[in-house]
Amino acid sequence: MTGTATTTSPVLTVTDVTKAFRFGPPWRRQRIDVLRGASLEVGPGELVGLVGENGSGKSTLMQIIVGLLGHDGGTMTAPARLGYCPQQPLLWEKLTVAEHFELFNQAYRLDDATAASARDGLLDELGFAKYLDYRVEALSGGTRQKLNLALALVHRPELLLLDEPYAGFDWETYLRFWEMAERRREEGMGILIVSHLLAERDRLTRIYELRDGRCEVIS
């Protein structure tokens, strides 16, 4: 373990977030309380893990932080410049890797020089430069995930949210991923990694376990 929480202000604070999903017709409504007061925080330069069983609500919490899902209660503070790598790659099948970067560069308001430099750096770091002009439909699952991850990093966010980021990675890319995460952490980026399995515990500042809808620090 690489130390305890920093004394500087957290980049992410989640306090008592609740979320229930409702299913079925109105006369037979079923309710599943996924989050029952989840709290966690991530400081700058921290690499924080969030683990839990399948269906514990890890991805739900991540999607709430990003804004894909609403929540029923609780509060959150997060920086405006955050990067999100979803569990399932959210990409356009018929667009090329280069076109994906082009669209996200516009979203992140990066100037051309910064965008090109960041893109080339990520292509090199993750080892998929040769696929720049390939459409997503022609990429393997692992390469899609590399693009998925790169799009979350291209604008150097203050907070990086990773939901099962290394699914489909080969061993070499898996190791590159952790080196990359370590470099970003040293640069002051706060990183939250969601996984149901964290083998690299020694690299993490802190690990939360999501159980019964609440987060507990387990190491």
Place this chain on the structure above:
Amino acid sequence: MTRTAVFAREQLRAPFTLALLVVIPALFVVSAAGALNDFASALGGSLAGDAAVGLSAGWAAAFISGALGFFQAASSRGADRRLALAGLGPARVALSRIAASVGLAFIAAAAAFVALLLRVDVAHPLHAGIAVLAFALLYLAIGVLVGSLVSAPLEGSLLVVFVFLLDAFSGPGMSGGSPPPWAVSQKAADVLIAAGTGTDTPTDEWVKVAVVTGGALVAAFLVFVASARSRA
């Protein structure tokens, strides 16, 4: 390159889809119009002859545009939402997505219109072309609206078909009596039938066509924006 251009490029990279955009409307106009006469009679309507051919062009463009609008919105929903949340905002993504899809509607409308001109004599071809385009844009909007709300392909496409069938079977000449409120293409259909016979369409009727078509596109835009906004 603009976002609209990138999204348009995405759509043009499906050659089979583009081929269907042209073939289906053309085939429908050439082959189905005759059967519409009989069907309208069975329902108590008065649709016949060249009016049936004219309407078939509108409905063909409408059906294809509606289906494509739905699948465009539904299949790219996740990535579009991610782009909106990354900082582009739901309004810009919606504008780009809909603007790019309008190109598909143009292609479908053009194919149906050309087939119409080859099939029958149209007294006012410009009016007919605008009316067929109105059909296509109206249903593009309906498809995008449904696709923004319903991601499941089967349910969403069936919903678009349902709206289309309600509209088509309630339209002018298909059944007796005045068209109900859900006959959304009624005004465009009136213009299309009038164009075939050389009857001039009054300005206020054109305004109604523009209002219905424009209103549908605005509604699709607003629903897309609402579905893609941040929930934080």
